[in-house]
Amino acid sequence: GENVEQHPSTLSVQEGDSAVIKCTYSDSASNYFPWYKQELGKRPQLIIDIRSNVGEKKDQRIAVTLNKTAKHFSLHITETQPEDSAVYFCAASEAGGSYIPTFGRGTSLIVHP
Amino acid sequence: SAVISQKPSRDICQRGTSLTIQCQVDSQVTMMFWYRQQPGQSLTLIATANQGSEATYESGFVIDKFPISRPNLTFSTLTVSNMSPEDSSIYLCSVELQADGEQYFGPGTRLTVT
Numbered sequence: 001g002e003n004v005e006q007h008p009s010t011l012s013v014q015e016g017d018s019a020v021i022k023c024t025y026s027d028s029a030s031n032y033f034p035w036y037k038q039e040l041g042k043r044p045q046l047i048i049d050i051r052s053n054v055g056e057k058k059d060q061r062i063a064v065t066l067n068k069t070a071k072h073f074s075l076h077i078t079e080t081q082p083e084d085s086a087v088y089f090c091a092a093s094e095a096g097g098s099y100i101p102t103f104g105r106g107t108s109l110i111v112h113p
Numbered sequence: 114s115a116v117i118s119q120k121p122s123r124d125i126c127q128r129g130t131s132l133t134i135q136c137q138v139d140s141q142v143t144m145m146f147w148y149r150q151q152p153g154q155s156l157t158l159i160a161t162a163n164q165g166s167e168a169t170y171e172s173g174f175v176i177d178k179f180p181i182s183r184p185n186l187t188f189s190t191l192t193v194s195n196m197s198p199e200d201s202s203i204y205l206c207s208v209e210l211q212a213d214g215e216q217y218f219g220p221g222t223r224l225t226v227t
Contacts (some may be wrong), residue, residue, distance in 0.1 A: 034216065043220050053158065100158065
């Protein structure tokens with residue numbers, strides 16, 4: 001089955017800095033890679049996703065990159081703000097197949113004002 | 114996106130009892146899942162809820178302990194049976210929307226077993 005590794009487990013940055021979270025996956029059949037943000041006491045919220053037919057996707061201050069050859073993908077947050085503080089989860093799955101995503105262990109991002 | 118509701122939002126239960134959690138979606142979905150999330154941990158898939166047939170359970174989870182129903186496309190229940198303190202966790206319903214193929218989560222049910 002799929003195995004997703006996520007690093008770092010904790011990331012502390014100053015407001016305005018950039019933050020990068022990296023994930024690797026094992027199953028070359030995976031072709032859909034969503035990212036979720038979970039604030040304390042709330043549900044995971046889908047913030048961005050990427051499919052294997054593109055290498056990069058941006059949405060305002062967040063972007064995701066994908067390297068299928070190396071089987072890794074990353075979340076980039078620029079100009080971080082205190083409200084970006086949360087736990088971020090990456091996931092990998094095979095869309096159109098059984099579509100059961102495998103989640104990483106999560107990264108706790110802390111943005112200091 | 115979609116509106117996903119779960120009931121109850123939280124409960125405190127006695128050891129040995131059972132609790133049924135309901136999940137309702139207001140949109141057409143292709144798949145429904147049940148997850149467990151321990152404090153500070155990642156999301157662990159319990160099972161995929163299949164409409165009109167038995168759920169597909171992940172390793173470590175069995176039907177006798179976590180019976181699941183999905184009588185129609187937009188509704189599912191998860192029962193946590195014969196509870197012990199180790200079952201204390203947040204249980205999350207999740208769906209894949211037919212409209213965009215993306216996965217969304219319900220608000221969760223916080224279960225405490227005493």
